[in-house]
Structure formats: C-alpha cells, structure tokens
Amino acid sequence: VANVLTYVLHYQGQFNKNSLGAVSEGHARAQEIGGECHALVLGGDDLTDELCQSLGAYGATKVFRAKGPEGLAQPVVDAMAKVIGENGHSYALFGGGLLGFEIGAGLAARMRGGVTMEVINVRAEDGKLVAERPILQDSKVSVSRYKDLGIIIGRINAFETRTVDGGSADVVDVDVDYSAWSNQAEMIQRGEQRGADVDIEGADILVAGGRGLGKPEGFQLAEDLATAFGGNSAVAATRAVVDAGWYPYAAQIGQTGKTVSPKLYLAAGISGAIQHKVGMQSSENIVAINKDANAPIFEFSDLGVVGDLNKILPKLTEAIKAKKGS
Amino acid sequence: LKICVLVKEVPDAAVEKRIDPSTGRLDRSGEKNLNPYDTHAIEAAMQIREGGAVEVDEIVAVTMGPESATRALHKAVSLGADRSVQLTDDALAGSDVAATGYALSKALEKEAPDLVLLGQQSDDGECYTIGAVVADHLKMPSLTQVIKMDVQDGGLRCERQAEYGYDTVQISLPAVISVGDAINEPRYPSLKAIMGARKKPLENVSISDVGIDASEVGEDGSQVNCGDFHDPEAKPPGQIIEDEDTDETVDKIVAWLEERKLI
16 A cells, blocks of 8 residues: 655644645545555644544545644654654655755655655656656756655645545544654744735736845835736735845745736846746746846746846836826 | 854856756766855854854864865855865765765764754755755754844744744754855955965765765665656747837837736
C-alpha cells in the first residue's frame, strides 16, 4: 500500500488553502497508486473533531491530530516522523508555503527521504509518484524520482483545491514526544499585520510596485496611476518593499502574501522573482515596466517596457486621466 | 560565541545557467561568485560581533564544493570571517539536498558552533531547505527566512514573514538560522580586506576527516534522482517596447491597454 501523508496548516480555526490543495492532490494521486491520502494537523483546542473530519471533503480518509505548538516546523517534523514511522507512508506532500519547506526538509533529514521543492506537477508512473519541478528561473523542468520515502513540496498555488464525495475523515489522536530542539523555539507573536489593512484581492486593476520605485515615496507614482485608472483599482507591492517598511503587508503579492488574478497587473520596478511570480502569474494581462532589460519579469509579461519608471509613470498617469476624461 | 556561516559558490548572475546533458547536473563551470544571499548571513554575523550584546570569539566560513569554491571562501573572509573550512571530496559529487545537508552538518559538528547562519536561498537551485536539514542532523532549533535578529534573553529574538503575517520567535542557542535579504545591507569589503583574505587560514577537509559516511552522500547516497529535463509549457513571448521617446512609449502603452478594453 502506498499511502500519502499531507500536512495541513491552520490558523485561527481555518485550514490553509494551499494545504487543502495538497490534500486534494494527495487524494487524486494516491488513488492512482492504490493508496489513501491522510492528513496531519498539529495545534491546540481549535482543532475540533468536526474541523478535522471536514478534511474528508477534500479526500483525506484519516486525520492524525497532534497537540503542540502552532506555526513552527520542527514539532511537525517530530509528529510526521512518528506517524510515518508507525504507518509506513510512502510519500509526504505539502502545499506551498514557508512551513512546508522547513518541515519537508527536516523530515528528509530525519527519515532519510528524498525531497523536492517548488513542485508544480505530481503524477503516477509505474505505481510510484514522480514530481516535476521547474529549475533555472523556470526555463527547464526536472523530474524527481524517489528511492524510498518521497517528500514532495508544492509550489504555492500548484495544487488545486477540489472537493470529493469523501464524507468525513476518521480522526486519530497522536501522542508526540517532542524532541529537545523542538522545544527550544518559542512563538512569541504570530501573524502580526504590519501597515494599513488594504484590500487588493478584489481589484480588477492592480498597479504593483517593487524596489525599482527607489524609495517609499516612489509609491506615490503607483498610487497616482491606480487613481487614474479609477474604478476597481488598487496598489500592490513586492515582499522586498514590504519587509523594508515601504508599503503595508496586506498589499503584498507572492509566496508569503496574496495571490491575485486581476484583469490588468501593471508591475513597476519589479524584477519578477519566482516568489513574486507565483502570486500573480494568472493575471489576465501583465504589463511590466523595468529599466533592466534582463529582468525575469519580461519573460512572463504580455507587454514589457524597458525604461525609467520615473519618466514613464507620470506621463502614463496623465495620458490615462486624459482618456478617462474624454 | 562561535558563529559558523555556511556559504556557497554559485554561477555569476550574469552567466547563463544550463544543464550539462552528459551528466544531467547543473553545469557549474564558468564564472562563479559567492551566493549573494550568503553575504547577508556574513553581515548578520558581523553585526552580532559589533553589536556588543555578546562576545563573538570567532566567525568561520564553511563551504562544500570543488576547488574553485575557494574563491567564495576568500570573499567570505574579506567580508569579515576569521577563517574558513572547505569540505571537498569527489565522493560528494551529485549529492541531493538531504545528502548535502548531512555532509555539511558533519563538517559543522567538528567546529561545534553556537550559531550557524546561512542565506535563505541560493541563486543556483535549492531554496529554503538546507538550513532545516542541517538543523535536524545537529539537533538544533532552526528558523528560516529571518529578517530581524537580536541577541536577547540568552538567545535570539527573530522575526520573519510567514503565511499569516510577521512572526516573532525566541530561539535558544545553539541554533541554525537562515536569513533573508531584508535583514541587512551587506558592507563592501575594503581593499585591504580583499588583499588579506588569502592569508587567513583555510582548512581543507575530506569526508573521512569529518566522519561522513560515504554511503550517505554522492549520487548513490542520495534519495532522489532528478532527470528528464525538458522545456516547460511556455506562453508566447510578450511585446517589448524600449523607451526612447517617452511620449511615444506612453501612446503605445495606452493603445495596447485600449485594445484590450482595460481603460
């Protein structure tokens, strides 16, 4: 039997969308190799029977529930190692996200498994699962095959969330003896929101700014342009400028931020790192303005403008205002 | 406090990267440089040393790689490391992430650091993961993608961005921390430091020197096999405008947007 164990992250009583995608994917692939998909959850009293059972709707037949500290990777490694050790899962599967990378890598060390990260596709081949992963700035795809335990960490948004007629999952409580080093990290504060609470997910037009805007005040150019577009438009930002405190976290696109697919995504001064790309690549139209002709963003934009945004953005704003006024 | 900084040589960003069809591995020939993310880790070590909250006895740069990786170590030393250790052995070629992390952990074990720092990702391939592998072998607490780190309460108070916002985590030492590029602005080495880097001690170690089990490294010791390299489904390349006359450029952008009914 080749069963798949997925880790399902939760926060404030809600499961993470990428984790649910991993359960759906695990269910679909496990069926192809004659196995089942199980889930592991770890946390406190908010992991109620009802909540855990609800993972059955995404295809999990069994949910292992461990009590422990939330939001840290190493306790989950301990719990998954125990569950896999006792139940002999063939694969561990993670949706995108930071914890998945850490847990998967820790598990590979602990269980001597093979690990692949940034996976965009999993498929069955001769009764085994193989994982496809883009490499070299997404210019090539490499295929991973595993000798024994396969640890597959998806790229964010790679696995679609699908419901099945699975009914409710069995919930099994697991007692975990956490390793000493797992207890040497303590969450002091989790999920702090920095900056204003802005809504970008519903916008039809997003003007996104990156480090190329030069300084925090550079965002004024992006805001002016968004205002000129009018209607349902907003300003978004990259992780680099959010970490630097130039713009609110709530406006961040990418791996640890929001995923958006507006009608128009206009990227100003954004190089287009993979971590950003995964949050906006399904936008209907992508326009990029960047002074570096070699910026990766030009590889996946529909219209690329190589030039100085300090010159282009103000004139573009005026031109759009004029069109709107006419 | 003894700090080890894991560094790695990567192909220079300006050089086009490719897969060597004969080996199926990344072609690592050509211009190399110190992984840019690692310079942030060295800078973080220097800031702990200069911060004065704790006495730093030594900063040691550690790498695994072929002879050419010496250059990355020289760069690391020019940025502030006191000496360096290079783990080189033909048996290591073809190691996957888990095997690489295991090998590095053995080299680190010999150094017995209080803190291991590394860059959160490398420019040439594996991301986010090596720190967690190393930490599990060393039985140390670990955190990746840290953007703020202060010596506090006998340990480190770390901040990072995770799935739901910013997390603050208190970690006891010894620990393994990977840092993001937002943590600091690495300094430029002085000419004197660059010239002096070659004179700082550089120790070469083989797998037997640090007690690495040869059956757990290299291609045979790796648990994942990567191959079947192929092109991704590519979307057709977009239109490119080089801005020469900005009024003209803006007219073209507006026309493009109008065509798609976006204005």
